Amino acid sequence: MRADTIDLNIDGHRVRVICEDPDGVTTLRSALVEHLDDEPAPVGFALRRPTADKGMWVLLDRSGFVLARSRTSNEALAVLGSHLAGLVKPPEHTVRVRCRALLAHDASAILAGFPLFVDPPLVERRLERESHRMIDRLAIDIGQGGMLEMSPTPWPELAALPTVTGHTSAPPSPTPIRAMCVSQAADEPPSMGALVAFLAQAVSHRCDRAERLDLAERLATGIIVGVSPHDSSASYRALRELG
Amino acid sequence: MMSPERQLSDDMFDVSTPLVRPDVSFRRYDNEAVVWAIDARAPVYLDPIAALVFPMLDGTVSIAELIEDVHYVLGVPTGIIRTQLRRIVRQLEHSAFLAPWTDTESPDVDLDLFTAPPNP
Numbered sequence: 001m002r003a004d005t006i007d008l009n010i011d012g013h014r015v016r017v018i019c020e021d022p023d024g025v026t027t028l029r030s031a032l033v034e035h036l037d038d039e040p041a042p043v044g045f046a047l048r049r050p051t052a053d054k055g056m057w058v059l060l061d062r063s064g065f066v067l068a069r070s071r072t073s074n075e076a077l078a079v080l081g082s083h084l085a086g087l088v089k090p091p092e093h094t095v096r097v098r099c100r101a102l103l104a105h106d107a108s109a110i111l112a113g114f115p116l117f118v119d120p121p122l123v124e125r126r127l128e129r130e131s132h133r134m135i136d137r138l139a140i141d142i143g144q145g146g147m148l149e150m151s152p153t154p155w156p157e158l159a160a161l162p163t164v165t166g167h168t169s170a171p172p173s174p175t176p177i178r179a180m181c182v183s184q185a186a187d188e189p190p191s192m193g194a195l196v197a198f199l200a201q202a203v204s205h206r207c208d209r210a211e212r213l214d215l216a217e218r219l220a221t222g223i224i225v226g227v228s229p230h231d232s233s234a235s236y237r238a239l240r241e242l243g
Numbered sequence: 244m245m246s247p248e249r250q251l252s253d254d255m256f257d258v259s260t261p262l263v264r265p266d267v268s269f270r271r272y273d274n275e276a277v278v279w280a281i282d283a284r285a286p287v288y289l290d291p292i293a294a295l296v297f298p299m300l301d302g303t304v305s306i307a308e309l310i311e312d313v314h315y316v317l318g319v320p321t322g323i324i325r326t327q328l329r330r331i332v333r334q335l336e337h338s339a340f341l342a343p344w345t346d347t348e349s350p351d352v353d354l355d356l357f358t359a360p361p362n363p
Contacts, residue, residue, distance in 0.1 A: 191273070192272040192273065192275070193289070194275070196272060196277050196286075197277045197287065200277070200279070200285075200286050201285045209279050209286075210268070213268075213279070213286070
């Protein structure tokens with residue numbers, strides 16, 4: 001199967017999308033026309049068509065991690081559109097943090113540190129069973145009040161695509177952060193110092209080091225749930241226990 | 244650059260006087276700490292022993308004196324403390340948090356000819 005490439009420049013972020021769906025390429029080129037770039041860009045995302053043994057479209061990031069599996073190409077494009085929107089400049093007075101986040105049924109957010117819900121890949125149906133949906137961004141934006149404040153997908157053609165089970169685009173209004181799940185290799189959850197060092201690395205480099213440490217401290221003093229990365233069910237159990 | 248610490252005998256390591264760069268910020272969390280230099284990409288987590296000795300790395304205190312101090316405070320055997328200090332100094336050197344090595348007779352070390360390529 002031939003794969004087409006689309007090179008994009010979104011607010012200075014140059015990224016290539018590899019797409020195995022010709023109709024999807026047409027949709028992306030139309031929706032993102034003002035971001036098309038003639039220069040080859042580093043690979044960012046790849047959309048793979050279903051194989052004979054697996055009947056799902058698969059969206060991968062540049063490292064090969066599965067971002068979403070969907071029944072239709074359009075559903076995968078919806079997830080891709082949200083991820084591409086994460087390359088747009090963050091809203092004013094927010095700080096970007098490299099971190100996954102889930103939206104709970106009560107419209108609060110639960111953060112998930114790497115590698116949770118990344119490796120092993122998330123299972124959309126299990127997320128749905130726990131009444132949570134993955135926010136399709138590789139980074140979150142946190143406002144001065146400590147809530148998620150993320151801009152919506154700015155391309156109407158992509159924003160209007162059908163949503164995918166277990167996934168959601170960025171929440172449209174400020175969203176409180178209820179807890180954070182972090183990988184816990186030992187019996188004890190990570191210490192405050194280890195958490196701060198881990199989280200500070202994920203805070204936007206536009207902030208100075210003191211600001212990055214301050215935000216990491218704020219996040220680390222919230223509700224922290226340690227999750228074993230070796231137990232594929234542990235992340236989902238943690239979501240259930242968080243309610 | 245290869246770490247001179249790795250090349251030193253115990254005797255040479257013991258007389259060395261590591262000096263933390265003055266621009267490294269230090270934040271303590273209970274008995275642990277996080278340190279970060281102005282031009283470092285990432286902070287470094289310090290476990291309790293590292294957090295204990297880090298403020299003492301002022302270029303005037305030798306490793307031998309540090310070993311005695313930590314042995315006095317924690318009662319840990321000196322051989323274990325030396326091993327821990329080697330690990331800590333190596334970690335701080337790797338993160339470029341130490342001023343140039345202050346030992347007077349650093350042995351010759353080969354250049355590291357091949358550095359890891361950047362990630363694509």
